[in-house]
Amino acid sequence: MAEYKLLLKHSDDPATQTLAGYKKAGGYSGLAKALKMERQAVIDEVKTSGLRGRGGAGFPSWIKWNGLPKEKVKPHYVLCNADEGEPGTFKDKMLMETAPFQLIEGMTIAGFAVQGDVGYIYIRGEFIDAAKALRKAIDEAYANNLLGKNILGTDFSYDLHIHLGAGSYECGEESALMSSLMGERGMPRLKFPHAPLPTVSGVWERPTLINNVESYSCVPHIIDKGGEWYATLGASTKNSRGTKIFSVSGHVNKPGNYEIEFGTPLKELLEMAGGVKGGKLKACIPGGSSMPVIKPDAVDVAIIGYEEMGEVKSMVGSGGCMFFNEHTDIVMLAWRTAHFYANESCGKCTPCREGTRWMVQIMDRIVAGNGQKGDMELLTEVANNVEGRSFCALGDAAAWPIKAFIRQFPEEFEYWIEHGKSPVTSKEALALVP
Ligand SMILES: Cc1cc2nc3c(=O)[nH]c(=O)nc-3n(C[C@H](O)[C@H](O)[C@H](O)COP(=O)(O)O)c2cc1C
Structure with a gap:
């Protein structure tokens, strides 16, 4: 299996960093389509796609989307977790820097589906270039009626803001992120069932949807091409659909972000990254530094999928895949x-x-x-x-x-x-x- 560039295809074409270039490459057809659909139909499409959160936990995205009240009594918020603190992971940074409109479009579709009023992108403080790229793209989207009042002539109005964090790993934890966004210390809150879910009472005690950068970036493709189409990707796995971006680093010849279809063998990801550098393979941490390390025999047989990685006693995590050669202590x-x-x-x-x-x-x-x-x-x-x-x-x-x-x-x-x-x-x- 080779690379499958769905989200990263825009990254190869700098022209897509302008609205005109993004639209020329097919961008914003997902939003145009979504705005003609019933809100619930958009959520159902995400359900059909089988999308699971790319922030690390792999939670089915549609369940969160469906969890916000349908009878709206308070403002609804849409948060994007762009804190990307897990060592070894740098794919959200790249998605924001090189494909900002894809994320904005995904968050706008999400906002429409859950009756969102305001979206916030909570960005790791060091990601200055990502924040700049998004700022520019958001301004262009506002100037072209793709954000703000009555988007594309509909009755859907939605604002989008950027919030820079201060570089704390804990602020990527969703409840700590909400505290931090509200100006409080970045500490976690009590969780369900001891406290309401964020979808019921999140930031400023309002219904809140929170997803990762990569998760939202999948959404324009899901709506544009359909959930069924998206679910064909990764169909060989038990329950992982679509593509996943892996940030490959460590002792490899070609470190970088590689997007693959779920079901791809881990050893093929290593091959895409040019193989091991400086000696024989000794270890691999497949999903970011918090994930369990595996040995070369497991790398040989591991299949990339949420359940499949469990068979070699590790996890997909956030996709920060680090390879270590024999000289590693x-x-x-x-x-x-x-x-x-x-x-x-x-x-x-x-x-x-x-x-x-x-x-x-x-x-x-x-x-x-x-x-x-x-x-x-x-x-x-x-x-x-x-x-x-x-x-x-x-x-x-x-x-x-x-x-x-x-x-x-x-x-x-x-x-x-x-x-x-x-x-x-x-x-x-x-x-x-x-
Ligand atoms: C300590 C800690 C740090 C986390 N850091 C991040 C992060 O930097 N980015 C992220 O997307 N999710 C992070 N998460 C996971 C989030 O809590 C949450 O699951 C995620 O934002 C949900 O989005 P998703 O469903 O689209 O994956 C972290 C979780 C924990 C416990």
Whole structure:
């Protein structure tokens, strides 16, 4: 299977960054079609397409869309999660920089379907170029009656704003994102069933739809070509439809964003990225740094799909696919990962705040050459006490990779603990040791 450029096709053509160029390439036919449909029919089309959220959790998008009240009594908000904080993932950045109209069109269709009044794109603060590209495109859309009052002469009016975050991983968690957007600290809120769903009471306690950049960017294609057509892509998988963009990085010859149809073997993604660089393949983290690491034998058989990746004990996640060659020190990788999640823990709940720091302390002593017998078991125990017990899923994101590194590469941890130094003697690996 080769690359399948549906969302990324615009990225190859800079002309589509102007409204005229985007329309020439077929853009805005999805919105024109949607505006002639019943709102529910648009939601049903998304249902037929089988679209699942591309932000990491793979939740069926139509269920959220359908969850906003049909009898509107308060303003409805449409949020786009453009925080893209998961290490290894850089596809939303590219989609915003190179295909801004695709996202705006997708969010406008979503706004129409859920009776949205205002949309916000919550962008990671460092993504200045993405914000600039979107600003320009939004201005052009307003000037051409594609945003604002009575869009394309209909009774649908919809405003769209950009909000720059401050570069906090936690602010990508949807309830923390809403808090941050409202000017509060970026901390998660209590979840359903202990609190209402965002679709009922989200930002400013109003019904809110929240989806990822890539999820919204699929929508113009789904409406334009039909949900049934979209669902033919990935039909070989159990329940993953359409395409998925993978940000491929690490020890590969051609790092970058690759869009593939679900059902593509993982090893083909590696081939698209030019194969492993600098030695034999040692490990792969398929879906972003919070996802469990897998070994080459699993890479050989893994099929890209939400359920299929589970068969090799990993996940599609946000699509940040990192390959590591034989000179990689897995313990150092675990050490770096543990530090990232501890730094990014917002501190609200005890299991995550304390647990991530405990994991860092144990990892610190291992890489300082002071590892103790039983440290692997202790690390796993701490991770088990964080997983599923934190206020939001940041705790899981911190625990899963550590457990997987130990499960997959126990001999490397044992070596470090016994000898106080790395089993990997390459210069690149040693340069990482603090
Ligand atoms: C700690 C944490 C960070 C997250 N960061 C992001 C992010 O940067 N971008 C994103 O789209 N989703 C992120 N998510 C997932 C969102 O909470 C949410 O599932 C997503 O925005 C839903 O959109 P989707 O259904 O279109 O995937 C994060 C989740 C957690 C727990």
